[in-house]
Amino acid sequence: MSSQSHCACSGYASSARPGSHTKKKYGIWALMRPVIFPIRSAMVMSGAGSVAALGGIAALALVVASLMSHDERLWFWILLSAGLTVAAVLLRIYAFTVSHVAAFRLEILLRTGMSEHLARVPLGHLLVNGSGSIAKVMQEDVKNLHAFVADTTPLIGKSVATPVVTLALLLFIDWRLALVALGVLAAGTVCVSLAMRNNREMQEKYDAERERINGAVVEFVQAMPVVRTFDDGADSFGRYSSALDGFHSIMTKWLRVCGTSGKVGIVALAPLPTLTAVTAAGLILVQGGTLDFPRWAGILLLGTGMAESLMPLMWLNFFIRKANASARRIQALMDIPALPESGNALEPEDASLKFRDVSFAYDGRRDDALQNVNFQVPTGTVTALVGPSGAGKSTAARLIPRFWDVRSGSIKVGGVDVRDMDPVRLMQTVAFVFQDNFLFQDTIADNIRMGRPDASMEDVEAAARAAQAHEFIMELPDGYGSMAGERGARLSGGQRQRITIARAILQDSPVVVLDEATAFADPESEALVIEALANLMKGRTVIIIAHRLSTIRDADQIVVLDQGRLAQSGTHDELIAAGGVYARLWQSHEQARGWTLGASAHEQREEN
Structure with a gap:
């Protein structure tokens, strides 16, 4: 196995030196180590694209200020805004291109590495555990990682950079309105945190019930000939129905726990509440003469940036958790001990x-x-x-x-x-x-x-x-x-x-x-x-x-x-x-050879 593909599949750092006690690192980021540079580059470029987009929006506020003051730099600010917008688009396109190339490369490394490792794993392990779970890891889990690297990593860069830069710009323009926008988001975040309490436990129960449904469906479909021959479907479909009931129960409980606070949080983290609060506060400040219109316009243009990026950042947690679970299953497959190989292979003398x-x-x-x-x-x-x-x-x-x-x-x-x-x-x-x-x-x-x-x-x-x-x-x-x-x-x-x-x-x-x-x-x-x-x-x-x-x-x-x-x-x-x-085996064999259905039926009639 090439060192690169082995590194990709093992997905954790461990010291090769004797006596080292370095712990193995598991999870998605350890597994992505062979392509971590392009992934980080994609995240940085996506974040830079978001910064450029925010710069383009800030330049629009300067366009408004130039219009009101008849500033000769009007066209400079217009061209700057247009240039930053084009740069933002190009950076995001390039970021997704880099992340997709990295995803395909990682997919090749993973599948190649796993195939080479499985060739060295005892065949008995594969016979005992079956090929279904291995096929799932090599197909579905690798596909999950591909999707995460290709589509999600650039969004992480964007979702981290946008709120930070937006807050910095808002504080620079007017710290009072920045605090108003931040207060609305803080309230929404608290509500979402309340909704997400016990989320890990509920998520585990949700996953378990979903797997139970999948297993019941597969069993029902695969056993269809037996079901149609020996069963009217009541027992087999009953197991599926029971799985659905369990899934419905856990979903109902989860929604009951997080329903109200979750809805309030989602509404609060939407752009409209922030925009409304900033508009109202800005109007008061403008009328009081402590805020001019161009700065207010800049705040209005930029104020929703934090809200628009924080909500996707929270949803990204789901995709990270899903990719992390896939990464751990891949690493568990690579942890299956290979057959030890002799350093000095010998040749057999004959075929005895x-x-x-x-x-x-x-x-x-x-x-x-x-x-x-x-x-x-x-x-x-x-x-x-x-x-x-x-x-x-x-x-x-x-x-x-x-x-x-x-x-x-x-x-x-x-x-x-x-x-x-x-x-x-x-x-x-x-x-x-x-x-x-x-x-x-x-x-x-x-x-x-x-x-x-x-x-x-x-x-x-x-x-x-x-x-x-x-x-x-x-x-x-x-x-x-x-x-x-x-x-x-x-x-x-x-x-x-x-x-x-x-x-x-x-x-x-x-x-x-x-x-x-x-x-x-x-x-x-x-x-x-x-x-x-x-x-x-x-x-x-x-x-x-x-x-x-x-x-x-x-x-x-x-x-x-x-x-x-x-x-x-x-x-x-x-x-x-x-x-x-x-x-005794031979005697049983001879008796079985002499047994026929007709003879057996005749003997039964004689006994009756």
Whole structure:
């Protein structure tokens, strides 16, 4: 990962020196550090634009004074006002241009940095936590930050500079009317502060209820087939209705708490009350002879500047809070520990596998998923992992390519601990064919090429032929150039499986892990999938996670796991003769094969 993209995503300052106790800094401003200079520049330019606009307004007051006194500098003040107004427009346009460019740059840095970091995070973490939350962070939260940097940061500069400069000009022109305008705003600010009491607590409750509504909507839509089959909608829609009731309750309470004072504050912070107060006070002073008309006109032109900028500044708090929440979620994603990498990567000598006293426990669970598991897989042999549900078969297989790291013991490939191998080299050595296969929204050819992007079309076609996929691919409208659809939706389960097998064949890894690769194949294509797997397994070291025992009778070795422990190992015949866990599993398998719906119904009639 580039240092710049890593800095953008980590979003906090921490010392790299040993023994440093510098605390990590979280939040939007820490995350924006790589583009902080253009962001600050945009804020300064926007503030300068606001100052120029106020200068243009002040120059208009001088135009009025020149008209009344027949001053020869009339046209100078007119041109100055026009020039400052043009400068204000140009500065604001340039400020938003700079902020938008910075926003796009930050977006690239964030997504690149997160992608590179996720490539080093244990795959097991992604499997356990799912892709939905990660996709939300990489899409919605990054988009929130983009919008904040592009559109909000210049407004912060404007909203800070305008009231300060306006107050200074008002005090310079006439301190009495400046205090009148300031008093109106102070009263409005007090009312708004009263309305915003307990705002953080109420905002948290509001966000929680809104998330509850979103979750209920998603559940209702995604579960629609089940709802329409088993439910009239009363239960599922009832949860949505309950979420709406909760949202209505918190909104009603919030409005009741801040209703009156909030309305008074909003009215007081509007330009009209300030203008009215300044007009009335100025009229009294003019009639008393202590204020001339040009200064009064200047006060009237500038007096609403503070009110017009303070209200947006208060609303900006919402956008800052929203962007800050997104920044923290991005930083939390970047805080997921990456797999430790060896400083001296070693190369495996062959394609053998060895589990030595392997123990492993999932995060948040006290019991071990695997306990002191020992077995060896010689190069070029087939080993099946079997056992009851929850025995640890998939866990053991997924420790080989380091979906997680073992808690104790070691897993060696070619005599080298997988933790001492370069992660890229490890993934090139071990190919994993899942039962839940995944295809990208890309062409069939590029899906097969995923493990070898530089493979020629001839190599792709040869891999597809070996995977029994060439014929159905050629029947597609564009052949190998046909789109697979999102998650391979345009293909059947058996077709998708053969594409993933072709991918593994093309990658040509010496070690292959098959996680019940025929699980989702339809009966018509199962024979083709089995033949494809046979081609994939030729000359390779193979680990098969087996649920259907008939598929692994001829395995060179069968490793039986039970409750995370090694229960038995041997060939099929040896394990049947020995009795025990495998023999019971095989007996259950044989009984299941002999069971039919018709036979069951007949037996039930006999019993009756």
